[in-house]
Amino acid sequence: MISKYKSLKEECLESNLKLNELGLVLYTFGNVSAVDRNNAVFAIKPSGVPYEKLTASDIVVVDFDNVVVEGKLKPSSDTKTHSLLYKQWKEIGGISHSHAKFSCAWAQSLMDIPIFGTTHADHLTTDIPCTSPMKDELIKGNYEHNTAIQILETFEEKKISYKEVEMVLVGNHGSFTWGLDAQKSVYNNRVLEEIAELAFMTLNLNPNAMRLKDSLIQKHYDRKHGVNSYYGQ
Amino acid sequence: MISKYKSLKEECLESNLKLNELGLVLYTFGNVSAVDRNNAVFAIKPSGVPYEKLTASDIVVVDFDNVVVEGKLKPSSDTKTHSLLYKQWKEIGGISHSHAKFSCAWAQSLMDIPIFGTTHADHLTTDIPCTSPMKDELIKGNYEHNTAIQILETFEEKKISYKEVEMVLVGNHGSFTWGLDAQKSVYNNRVLEEIAELAFMTLNLNPNAMRLKDSLIQKHYDRKHGVNSYYGQ
Amino acid sequence: MISKYKSLKEECLESNLKLNELGLVLYTFGNVSAVDRNNAVFAIKPSGVPYEKLTASDIVVVDFDNVVVEGKLKPSSDTKTHSLLYKQWKEIGGISHSHAKFSCAWAQSLMDIPIFGTTHADHLTTDIPCTSPMKDELIKGNYEHNTAIQILETFEEKKISYKEVEMVLVGNHGSFTWGLDAQKSVYNNRVLEEIAELAFMTLNLNPNAMRLKDSLIQKHYDRKHGVNSYYGQ
Amino acid sequence: MISKYKSLKEECLESNLKLNELGLVLYTFGNVSAVDRNNAVFAIKPSGVPYEKLTASDIVVVDFDNVVVEGKLKPSSDTKTHSLLYKQWKEIGGISHSHAKFSCAWAQSLMDIPIFGTTHADHLTTDIPCTSPMKDELIKGNYEHNTAIQILETFEEKKISYKEVEMVLVGNHGSFTWGLDAQKSVYNNRVLEEIAELAFMTLNLNPNAMRLKDSLIQKHYDRKHGVNSYYGQ
Numbered sequence: 001m002i003s004k005y006k007s008l009k010e011e012c013l014e015s016n017l018k019l020n021e022l023g024l025v026l027y028t029f030g031n032v033s034a035v036d037r038n039n040a041v042f043a044i045k046p047s048g049v050p051y052e053k054l055t056a057s058d059i060v061v062v063d064f065d066n067v068v069v070e071g072k073l074k075p076s077s078d079t080k081t082h083s084l085l086y087k088q089w090k091e092i093g094g095i096s097h098s099h100a101k102f103s104c105a106w107a108q109s110l111m112d113i114p115i116f117g118t119t120h121a122d123h124l125t126t127d128i129p130c131t132s133p134m135k136d137e138l139i140k141g142n143y144e145h146n147t148a149i150q151i152l153e154t155f156e157e158k159k160i161s162y163k164e165v166e167m168v169l170v171g172n173h174g175s176f177t178w179g180l181d182a183q184k185s186v187y188n189n190r191v192l193e194e195i196a197e198l199a200f201m202t203l204n205l206n207p208n209a210m211r212l213k214d215s216l217i218q219k220h221y222d223r224k225h226g227v228n229s230y231y232g233q
Numbered sequence: 234m235i236s237k238y239k240s241l242k243e244e245c246l247e248s249n250l251k252l253n254e255l256g257l258v259l260y261t262f263g264n265v266s267a268v269d270r271n272n273a274v275f276a277i278k279p280s281g282v283p284y285e286k287l288t289a290s291d292i293v294v295v296d297f298d299n300v301v302v303e304g305k306l307k308p309s310s311d312t313k314t315h316s317l318l319y320k321q322w323k324e325i326g327g328i329s330h331s332h333a334k335f336s337c338a339w340a341q342s343l344m345d346i347p348i349f350g351t352t353h354a355d356h357l358t359t360d361i362p363c364t365s366p367m368k369d370e371l372i373k374g375n376y377e378h379n380t381a382i383q384i385l386e387t388f389e390e391k392k393i394s395y396k397e398v399e400m401v402l403v404g405n406h407g408s409f410t411w412g413l414d415a416q417k418s419v420y421n422n423r424v425l426e427e428i429a430e431l432a433f434m435t436l437n438l439n440p441n442a443m444r445l446k447d448s449l450i451q452k453h454y455d456r457k458h459g460v461n462s463y464y465g466q
Numbered sequence: 467m468i469s470k471y472k473s474l475k476e477e478c479l480e481s482n483l484k485l486n487e488l489g490l491v492l493y494t495f496g497n498v499s500a501v502d503r504n505n506a507v508f509a510i511k512p513s514g515v516p517y518e519k520l521t522a523s524d525i526v527v528v529d530f531d532n533v534v535v536e537g538k539l540k541p542s543s544d545t546k547t548h549s550l551l552y553k554q555w556k557e558i559g560g561i562s563h564s565h566a567k568f569s570c571a572w573a574q575s576l577m578d579i580p581i582f583g584t585t586h587a588d589h590l591t592t593d594i595p596c597t598s599p600m601k602d603e604l605i606k607g608n609y610e611h612n613t614a615i616q617i618l619e620t621f622e623e624k625k626i627s628y629k630e631v632e633m634v635l636v637g638n639h640g641s642f643t644w645g646l647d648a649q650k651s652v653y654n655n656r657v658l659e660e661i662a663e664l665a666f667m668t669l670n671l672n673p674n675a676m677r678l679k680d681s682l683i684q685k686h687y688d689r690k691h692g693v694n695s696y697y698g699q
Numbered sequence: 700m701i702s703k704y705k706s707l708k709e710e711c712l713e714s715n716l717k718l719n720e721l722g723l724v725l726y727t728f729g730n731v732s733a734v735d736r737n738n739a740v741f742a743i744k745p746s747g748v749p750y751e752k753l754t755a756s757d758i759v760v761v762d763f764d765n766v767v768v769e770g771k772l773k774p775s776s777d778t779k780t781h782s783l784l785y786k787q788w789k790e791i792g793g794i795s796h797s798h799a800k801f802s803c804a805w806a807q808s809l810m811d812i813p814i815f816g817t818t819h820a821d822h823l824t825t826d827i828p829c830t831s832p833m834k835d836e837l838i839k840g841n842y843e844h845n846t847a848i849q850i851l852e853t854f855e856e857k858k859i860s861y862k863e864v865e866m867v868l869v870g871n872h873g874s875f876t877w878g879l880d881a882q883k884s885v886y887n888n889r890v891l892e893e894i895a896e897l898a899f900m901t902l903n904l905n906p907n908a909m910r911l912k913d914s915l916i917q918k919h920y921d922r923k924h925g926v927n928s929y930y931g932q
Contacts, residue, residue, distance in 0.1 A: 048698030105667035117341040201338035232281030434804035465747030514931030571900035574816040
C-alpha cells in the first residue's frame with residue numbers, strides 16, 4: 001500500500017541529501033523537515049542515520065505534538081524544535097538545522113552576525129540574530145521544545161518577522177533556517193553559511209568594519225523582495 | 234533562423250560557466266558579459282537563472298542603452314553597470330562580476346588591497362582600488378548605473394587606467410573585472426580572488442607587512458606586460 | 467595458507483584508508499591500528515607506505531611487546547605508542563593517529579581545546595587535553611613508548627577516563643584518538659578535527675569566548691551517551 | 700628521430716603535472732625542472748603554457764648557461780634561477796617553484812617560518828628561511844639569476860646546507876624547493892605548504908607560541924634521516 005505521505009517523504013529526503021551535498025553537514029550533524037499543512041504533520045530525518053544510507057522509507061512522519069504518524073525509526077532528536085516552530089509560524093513549509101562551520105563559530109561566539117555587505121542585504125535587512133544561552137531550568141526541562149521557545153522569544157524581543165528573517169543562530173549550538181518549503185530552508189542554510197564566512201573574514205581584516213548603511217540595505221533587499229523587485233525572472 | 238549573435242552568446246555562456254566552475258560563484262551571485270563592438274551590443278547572463286541550467290539561448294543581448302535586442306529573459310540586474318563601463322571604456326571586450334569570498338571580504342572592509350607580492354605585481358602595479366560607499370541619493374536613484382559612475386570616478390581620482398588595472402572592488406558589494414574579452418575578464422576575477430586571499434593571509438601573519446618596493450613591482454609587471462616582456466610564448 | 471589475522475588486517479586496512487579519505491592525512495603522516503584482544507595482538511599500518519598503494523597484505527601484526535607476529539614490512543614508527551595504550555586501556559579496540567591541520571595547530575600551540583559548543587559536548591564533557599612537552603631524557607629514551615606514558619599521565623592528572631574522553635593532543639605533534647573499534651577511532655579523529663576547527667574560528671571571532679555552561683554540556687552528552695540517551699536508533 | 704632527452708622530458712612533465720594536481724599552482728604560476736648531470740642540461744616547463752595543455756614535447760631542455768638545447772618553446776621565465784642552483788648545488792636533481800598560498804603569505808610577510816612542531820622537524824631542523832628583499836640594482840640587473848644568488852647567500856649566512864634544508868621562501872615572491880630528483884622537489888613543495896599552513900594557524904591561536912625544543916627537533920629528524928633512522932621501509 002502506498003503511503004499518503006510518499007511525496008512529502010521524498011521531498012524531505014531530497015532536501016536532507018542536498019544539505020549534505022552542499023557541505024553543511026559532518027556525519028549526522030544536521031536535519032531537514034518538510035511540512036504538510038493539510039494533514040498537520042511533517043516529515044523529518046530519522047535520528048543518527050548516516051546520509052549515505054538514507055532512503056525515503058527511513059523518513060519519519062510526525063504530528064505537531066511530536067507523535068510519530070508513520071515510520072519505523074525514531075525521528076531526529078531535534079524534532080520538538082521543528083514542531084513548535086511549525087505550530088507558531090503558520091507560513092513556513094520547511095526547516096533546516098546544521099552545524100555548518102562558520103555559522104557554528106558565530107553561534108559559539110554568542111554574537112549576532114552584523115550586516116556588512118550586499119550579499120547579506122540581498123536576503124535580509126537585519127543582523128542575523130543569535131539566541132542567548134538557555135537558562136539551566138529550561139535545559140534540564142523540555143530542552144528541544146525550549147530551544148524553539150528561545151528562538152520565538154528572540155524574534156519577539158528584536159521585533160523581527162520570521163517571514164523576512166528566515167534564519168537564526170542558536171547560541172553555542174548551530175543554525176536553524178526555514179522558508180516556504182524544505183528546499184528553500186536548505187538554500188537559506190547555505191546562504192547563512194556564506195554570510196557567516198564573509199563576515200568572519202571582514203572582521204579579521206578590519207575589526208572596526210562598519211555595518212552597511214541603511215539606504216543600501218533597503219535597496220538590495222528591495223531589488224529581490226520589494227514591491228518593485230527586478231531580480232530574477 | 235540562426236541568430237546573428239549566436240557566437241557572442243556562446244562566448245558569454247562559456248565564460249559564465251567558467252566563472253562558476255572556478256568556484257567564484259554561489260548560486261546566482263555573479264555574471265559575465267561579452268561585447269560586440271561592431272553592433273554596439275553585449276550579451277549577458279539572464280537574472281537569477283541557476284548556472285546548472287544556463288544555455289546559450291538563455292543569454293540576453295542588450296544595447297548600450299540597456300534595451301534588450303534579443304532574448305526572452307530579463308538580463309542581469311547589474312546590466313546597467315556593464316553597459317556604462319562598455320560605453321566609457323572603448324577597449325574592453327568582457328566584464329565579470331562576482332561575490333567571491335576574499336574579494337568580497339575586502340570590499341566589505343572598504344579597504345584597497347595593498348600590493349604585497351609578485352603575484353600581484355605580475356598583473357598590475359597599484360593597490361587594487363575599492364570604491365567608497367555610495368551616497369544615499371545615488372543609491373535611491375539609478376543604482377546600477379551609478380555603480381559604474383563610482384567605478385569610473387575612482388579610476389579618475391586615483392589616476393589609474395582601466396587598461397592597466399583590470400579589476401576593482403565595489404565597496405560593501407563585490408568585484409568587477411574586465412579585459413580584452415570575456416574569458417580574460419573571468420581570468421582577472423580569479424586572479425583578483427587569489428591576490429585578495431594572499432593579502433588577507435599576509436596581514437594576518439604580519440599586520441605591519443610592507444608594500445612591495447617600486448623596483449620589484451616594475452620588474453614583475455614588465456616581465457609580463459612591458460615592451461621587452463619575456464613571459465609566455 | 468590463509469592468515470588467522472585476515473579479517474583483522476582487512477579491518478585495519480579499511481580504517482587506514484578511511485582516515486586518508488576523510489582528508490586527515492598528508493602523504494604518510496598518520497596511522498590506524500586495530501586490536502585482537504583474544505590473541506593479544508594488533509594490526510597496524512606499515513611505516514612510510516603511501517596510502518594509495520596500501521593493501522591488506524602490507525598490514526603488520528604486532529604483539530603488545532612490539533614483536534612482529536606477521537608481515538614482511540616494518541610497522542609504523544608510532545607502534546610503541548599504540549601498544550602501551552592497548553596494554554593499559556583494556557577496553558579500546560582501535561587507535562588512530564594523525565597530523566590533521568586544526569588538531570595539529572592546537573597541539574603546536576600547546577593548548578587544550580576549550581569546550582565552546584554542543585558539537586563538542588555531543589562527544590565529551592571536558593576540554594580536549596593537550597600533553598605538555600616531553601622532558602629531554604624521555605625524548606632521548608624510548609620516545610614512542612614515552613609518548614604513551616605522557617598520554618596516560620595526562621589522563622591521570624586531569625582525572626579523566628579514556629572511556630569518556632576518546633581523544634588527546636600530543637603537544638607539538640598531533641592527535642591520538644581511540645574507540646571500541648578502529649572505525650570508531652577514525653570517527654573520533656574526524657570529530658576532533660571538526661571541534662578543533664570550530665574552536666579555532668570561535669577564538670578568532672571572540673578571544674573572550676566563554677566555555678559552555680555545565681548544564682548544557684551535561685544535557686548534550688546525556689542525549690547521546692546518558693542512561694536515558696535518545697539520540698540515534 | 701627520438702630525442703636523447705625523452706625520459707628527462709617525461710620526468711619533467713610528470714612532476715609539473717603533479718605540482719598542479721597537488722593544488723600548489725593557479726594557472727601557470729609555478730614550474731618544475733629535472734636535471735641530467737651527465738649531459739649538463741635540465742628540462743623545464745615552457746613559459747606561460749597552461750598545465751592542462753602541457754605535453755612532453757613542450758618541455759624545453761636548457762644547459763647551465765641557459766642556452767636552449769632542445770624544444771621550440773621559450774623556457775620558464777625563472778630558468779636562470781634554476782640553472783644557477785644546479786650549477787652551485789651539485790647534488791640536487793630537481794627544483795620546484797610555486798606561489799602556493801600559505802608559502803606565499805609567509806614570503807609576502809618576509810618572515811622565516813618558525814619550527815613549531817614535529818611535522819616540520821620530520822623534514823628539517825631549522826626554521827624555513829625567507830630571503831630579504833632584493834636590492835634595487837640587482838632587480839634591475841639579471842633578476843632571475845640574482846634570485847638564485849640571494850638564495851645561495853641566505854644559505855651561507857645562516858650556515859645551513861641545501862642537503863638538509865631543501866626549501867626556501869623568496870621574499871615577496873614564493874617558494875623554491877629541491878631534492879634528489881624532480882619528484883622529491885615537488886614533495887618538498889607540498890610539505891612546505893603544509894608546514895606553512897600549520898605555522899600560520901599556530902600563530903593565530905597563540906601569538907607567543909614557542910619553537911620546538913632542540914631535543915625533540917633532533918629526535919624527529921633522526922627518526923627519518925639519522926644514521927639510525929627507523930621511519931619507512
